[in-house]
Amino acid sequence: MTFDRAISRQLHEEHAATLALWGRVEQSLASGAHDAALMREAAAALAGEIERHFEFEETQLFPRLAAAGEGDIAELLTEEHAAIRAAAARFMALARDDPPRPELRPVAFELAERLVSHVQKEEMALLPALDDLLDAHADRELQLAYAS
Amino acid sequence: MFANVAKSRLLPMSLPFRYFGAAVAFNVAAWALLLANAGELEGFAGGLGPVFGALHLVTLGVLAMAAIGATLQLLPVATRQAVRALWAVKLAWWLLVAGAALFAYAAATYRVLWMGPGAMAVVVALGIYGVLLFLNLRGARGMRVVVAHGWAALACLVALAATGLALVARYEHGLALDHAAFRNAHLVLAAYGFMGLLAAGLSNFLLPMLAVAPPPPARHSYVVLALAVAAIVLAVLGWTKAGALLGLAAAAGHVWLMERSLRARLRAPLGTAFVLVRVGWACLLASLVLAALGGMPALFGLLLVPGWLLTFLLGVLQRIVPFLASVHALGGGRPLASSLTPPRLLAAHAMLHLGALVLLVGGFAVPGAAAGLAGALVYGAFFVYVLLKVRHHDIRPRHQPATA
Numbered sequence: 001m002t003f004d005r006a007i008s009r010q011l012h013e014e015h016a017a018t019l020a021l022w023g024r025v026e027q028s029l030a031s032g033a034h035d036a037a038l039m040r041e042a043a044a045a046l047a048g049e050i051e052r053h054f055e056f057e058e059t060q061l062f063p064r065l066a067a068a069g070e071g072d073i074a075e076l077l078t079e080e081h082a083a084i085r086a087a088a089a090r091f092m093a094l095a096r097d098d099p100p101r102p103e104l105r106p107v108a109f110e111l112a113e114r115l116v117s118h119v120q121k122e123e124m125a126l127l128p129a130l131d132d133l134l135d136a137h138a139d140r141e142l143q144l145a146y147a148s
Numbered sequence: 149m150f151a152n153v154a155k156s157r158l159l160p161m162s163l164p165f166r167y168f169g170a171a172v173a174f175n176v177a178a179w180a181l182l183l184a185n186a187g188e189l190e191g192f193a194g195g196l197g198p199v200f201g202a203l204h205l206v207t208l209g210v211l212a213m214a215a216i217g218a219t220l221q222l223l224p225v226a227t228r229q230a231v232r233a234l235w236a237v238k239l240a241w242w243l244l245v246a247g248a249a250l251f252a253y254a255a256a257t258y259r260v261l262w263m264g265p266g267a268m269a270v271v272v273a274l275g276i277y278g279v280l281l282f283l284n285l286r287g288a289r290g291m292r293v294v295v296a297h298g299w300a301a302l303a304c305l306v307a308l309a310a311t312g313l314a315l316v317a318r319y320e321h322g323l324a325l326d327h328a329a330f331r332n333a334h335l336v337l338a339a340y341g342f343m344g345l346l347a348a349g350l351s352n353f354l355l356p357m358l359a360v361a362p363p364p365p366a367r368h369s370y371v372v373l374a375l376a377v378a379a380i381v382l383a384v385l386g387w388t389k390a391g392a393l394l395g396l397a398a399a400a401g402h403v404w405l406m407e408r409s410l411r412a413r414l415r416a417p418l419g420t421a422f423v424l425v426r427v428g429w430a431c432l433l434a435s436l437v438l439a440a441l442g443g444m445p446a447l448f449g450l451l452l453v454p455g456w457l458l459t460f461l462l463g464v465l466q467r468i469v470p471f472l473a474s475v476h477a478l479g480g481g482r483p484l485a486s487s488l489t490p491p492r493l494l495a496a497h498a499m500l501h502l503g504a505l506v507l508l509v510g511g512f513a514v515p516g517a518a519a520g521l522a523g524a525l526v527y528g529a530f531f532v533y534v535l536l537k538v539r540h541h542d543i544r545p546r547h548q549p550a551t552a
Contacts, residue, residue, distance in 0.1 A: 019360055019414045019415075020414055023360070023414040023415055026415065030417075070157070072158050073157070073158055076475065110484065113484050113485070113486055114484065116360055116415065117471075117474070117484065117485060119360075120357055120360070121475070123357075124225050124226075124357065125157070125225060128228055128289075128290050128291075129228065131290070132228060132289060
């Protein structure tokens with residue numbers, strides 16, 4: 001998938017990193033391994049993702065999507081953020097334990113599926129829409145806002 | 149041309165799901181009709197009768213129905229265009245359901261005078277869909293590979309409707325035409341043209357999305373599309389073997405591109421759905437090999453329709469239905485697609501459907517059709533399961549436009 005706007009490309013790269021990391025988490029759990037370091041890495045990445053990536057989308061991007069007549073997609077993505085935050089809070093609490101508790105496994109699987117499904121929708125609906133909605137000036141402004 | 153443009157690219161849940169539900173029901177009806185007349189399968193050479201009726205229950209009732217439902221929801225996402233008229237989507241569904249049922253019934257029972265109204269209803273439904281597809285593609289942005297496949301499929305749809313009406317006019321009014329040539333063109337345009345190109349185009353976008361994999365390189369997909377279009381033109385003009393060989397090259401290229409994309413996926417398990425998708429691809433290749441060799445029309449038909457198109461569609465649909473249901477969900481903590489996917493039911497369906505194919509190809513018509521019917525019923529149970537889960541969790545459509 002290629003995108004015209006720099007902010008779309010940046011979010012796309014972050015999505016790819018998320019998918020790669022959670023792919024590793026899923027494979028590790030499916031193999032029955034207890035990789036506490038990987039779980040802590042995933043928890044740390046998740047904290048950053050939720051604080052920065054989600055908040056930026058909710059404050060800067062979803063309102064633009066809604067203003068362009070795609071309010072239901074913005075609403076859907078916002079609801080998914082809430083569900084991911086709830087699952088992430090449970091995962092981050094459980095990931096601190098070494099060795100991991102058995103409850104970590106179903107929570108991690110749920111979170112992986114929620115993240116993958118969410119990324120799929122943003123890649124299909126949000127990022128292409130940004131390419132249409134943003135001009136070069138708005139793209140630069142959003143890049144600066146995200147960097148700060 | 150059409151007023152009442154949908155505000156969003158996300159259609160109300162009831163619109164794609166009415167098409168999927170009808171396809172599931174027609175799938176049961178087709179296998180039941182085949183089972184009741186399994187003895188006629190062996191000698192089937194394309195004339196009217198129950199096997200012809202069952203064939204058109206599948207092609208019109210299942211394949212076209214589900215393809216329209218899926219593309220009406222997926223193309224707006226791929227092309228960044230909202231559907232132009234929700235009322236037209238509903239009208240096309242009513243016409244297609246009534247037309248497919250009437251046409252298949254009339255053909256199965258040799259009531260040729262009833263075939264005309266059924267065919268007309270189907271052609272009007274496909275015409276409405278064709279206009280919606282045209283409007284969508286005309287304003288399309290992004291995903292140029294999908295759009296290019298869409299234009300080619302639309303051209304085939306127009307030619308398909310024309311050849312279909314000509315064939316019905318021959319049965320009803322004795323229109324003088326080269327029946328074999330028109331029948332051959334109709335088959336190629338329907339299976340490899342409209343359905344095949346639509347499936348290939350959406351595969352470029354949908355399968356990588358479902359598998360979390362990179363899409364195939366666009367320039368390779370364009371080469372495959374050009375080969376496929378050239379093959380279809382050759383076959384329609386009567387150069388069947390040359391068309392089949394070129395089509396085989398295109399199909400092999402398509403499968404190679406998709407497999408290369410799937411190998412680079414980020415999630416390991418592909419699930420039962422992709423078993424069906426891969427069997428579908430194998431049957432596509434086998435059908436083209438058989439077309440190039442010539443002969444064995446019954447085996448060719450089995451490989452082409454239930455083997456490739458139906459198997460591929462049922463594989464993809466078992467991923468799309470839970471995905472779309474979860475997208476439309478409200479309440480219940482936004483269910484995951486996996487919570488709307490019954491793995492045992494789908495595994496049972498896959499075994500029954502693939503068993504039916506093996507039995508039919510092996511010449512065991514009655515047990516093959518029985519397994520096919522059982523598989524279709526299990527697939528129906530899967531669809532009902534998703535609907536019940538949606539109801540149970542108080543999941544309602546996200547939005548219903550005020551007017552449609």
